[in-house]
Amino acid sequence: MLQKNEIYEALVTDYTAEGQGVAHVDGCAVFLPNAIAGERVRLRIEKVGKTWASGKIVEILERSPHRVNRECPVAKLCGGCDFWHMDYAEETRLKAERVKGCLNRLAGENLEEVPILAAPDCHGYRNKAQYPVASKKGRAYAGFFRAGTHDVVENKRCRILPEETDRVKDAVMDYVNQYRVSVYDEATHTGLLRHIYVRRGAVSGEILVCLVVNGRKLPRAEALVERLKKISGFTTLVLSVNTKKGNAVLGDEFITLCGPGYIQDTLCGLTFRLSPRSFYQVNHYQAQRLYRAAMEQAGITKADTVLDLYCGVGTITLAMASAAGKVIGVEVIPQAVEDARENAARNGIQNAEFFCGDAGQAALALEGQGVRPDVITVDPPRKGLSANAIQAISRMNPRRLVYISCDPATLARDVALLKEKGFRLQSAQAADLFPRCAHVESIAVLSR
Numbered sequence: 001m002l003q004k005n006e007i008y009e010a011l012v013t014d015y016t017a018e019g020q021g022v023a024h025v026d027g028c029a030v031f032l033p034n035a036i037a038g039e040r041v042r043l044r045i046e047k048v049g050k051t052w053a054s055g056k057i058v059e060i061l062e063r064s065p066h067r068v069n070r071e072c073p074v075a076k077l078c079g080g081c082d083f084w085h086m087d088y089a090e091e092t093r094l095k096a097e098r099v100k101g102c103l104n105r106l107a108g109e110n111l112e113e114v115p116i117l118a119a120p121d122c123h124g125y126r127n128k129a130q131y132p133v134a135s136k137k138g139r140a141y142a143g144f145f146r147a148g149t150h151d152v153v154e155n156k157r158c159r160i161l162p163e164e165t166d167r168v169k170d171a172v173m174d175y176v177n178q179y180r181v182s183v184y185d186e187a188t189h190t191g192l193l194r195h196i197y198v199r200r201g202a203v204s205g206e207i208l209v210c211l212v213v214n215g216r217k218l219p220r221a222e223a224l225v226e227r228l229k230k231i232s233g234f235t236t237l238v239l240s241v242n243t244k245k246g247n248a249v250l251g252d253e254f255i256t257l258c259g260p261g262y263i264q265d266t267l268c269g270l271t272f273r274l275s276p277r278s279f280y281q282v283n284h285y286q287a288q289r290l291y292r293a294a295m296e297q298a299g300i301t302k303a304d305t306v307l308d309l310y311c312g313v314g315t316i317t318l319a320m321a322s323a324a325g326k327v328i329g330v331e332v333i334p335q336a337v338e339d340a341r342e343n344a345a346r347n348g349i350q351n352a353e354f355f356c357g358d359a360g361q362a363a364l365a366l367e368g369q370g371v372r373p374d375v376i377t378v379d380p381p382r383k384g385l386s387a388n389a390i391q392a393i394s395r396m397n398p399r400r401l402v403y404i405s406c407d408p409a410t411l412a413r414d415v416a417l418l419k420e421k422g423f424r425l426q427s428a429q430a431a432d433l434f435p436r437c438a439h440v441e442s443i444a445v446l447s448r
């Protein structure tokens with residue numbers, strides 16, 4: 001049994017899904033942040049669970065050639081990124097291994113290698129930021145949560161965000177401090193400003209600023225707008241009303257204070273309207289590569305009907321429309337569906353139809369109406385496909401299923417379930433949409 005606060009020596013052999021190193025001491029797995037596979041370390045045990053423990057490195061005895069000096073000064077504290085202590089080659093290796101490991105272990109595959117679409121640049125790629133706001137000794141500040149806590153770590157310049165986004169944060173905080181706008185306090189559920197949410201179109205440069213507030217009004221809003229107008233690309237200011245306790249960032253009501261309430265961006269040659277509530281991939285360059293890879297592998301012809309489940313604002317649906325006979329998108333967030341319909345119109349696309357609802361239920365309903373898509377694409381949130389979705393897909397019997405996933409573990413679980421329904425995995429590929437962070441995206445192509 002490992003002892004808390006004791007020091008042990010161990011070899012780091014692997015990584016967790018969250019990007020921590022894994023070492024084994026006396027047969028017990030020990031999770032170590034900031035560790036790199038291949039390193040021999042002295043570690044201090046901090047927590048002992050039933051089948052695992054966690055600890056911290058106290059000394060690196062054998063250093064990995066992949067270890068680098070952290071470019072971000074707050075990387076060790078900030079819960080935003082996970083990998084500034086290693087080079088990008090090791091990061092992409094471990095991500096590809098993770099996708100492969102999940103498919104082999106959980107879906108009974110026997111893949112030797114899963115290729116990864118690596119990002120050409122790890123800097124400034126995120127088109128969206130949600131900064132929590134805090135205050136100390138009468139001064140308000142914004143940053144990102146420390147891993148596993150709600151302590152806000154201040155960061156002057158986040159390496160994975162474009163400069164304009166940080167400038168918006170600075171302008172908002174400047175205004176907050178000058179006009180003594182109150183900052184939300186979770187413990188007492190008082191105070192106004194909770195989060196600063198910024199989305200910037202990578203191609204258009206248009207910026208949406210959305211302040212999440214515990215209330216419905218912003219004092220001296222015109223003074224804030226004046227500051228924001230000095231930032232190139234600023235397009236719209238929106239309030240998101242969130243008066244609830246809990247961790248959900250956005251509220252359900254949005255109040256536009258300035259501009260149209262949404263921004264536009266271009267993706268895969270199409271223009272998209274993006275409301276604050278709508279999902280939009282955060283890494284524009286890599287998202288385009290991911291969608292192009294998905295489209296190539298979908299092998300769509302003009303005779304095909306394509307069903308795109310979890311379609312968001314219709315990015316994939318509309319990108320496939322010109323190659324297909326007909327495309328149908330399904331999405332649960334009403335604002336995103338409105339965006340998707342508007343986006344079809346904006347791009348002059350007439351063979352697209354969108355439904356608002358749960359993907360599984362809507363797919364079963366479409367199946368019941370006799371809809372038989374030739375190709376189905378799915379891009380679910382981390383929890384993966386529902387039982388309904390799997391059943392509907394199976395009954396619709398598409399020629400091909402293209403599964404885009406942001407969690408290889410649920411992807412592998414669903415591949416296993418689809419295999420029980422007679423599908424076979426044809427190819428799998430990882431894509432790095434989140435450089436320096438532990439999340440990894442992947443595409444799996446299945447057919448019967």
Ligand code: SAH
Pocket residue numbers: 278279280281309310311312313314315316330331332333336357358359360379380381
């Ligand atoms: N394909 C889109 C969106 C992918 S993100 C793109 O690449 O931009 C996943 C989407 O699934 C989000 O838009 C989310 O709102 C939606 N979603 C989540 N749960 C859902 C459900 N049960 N049914 C339908 N859509 C859902």
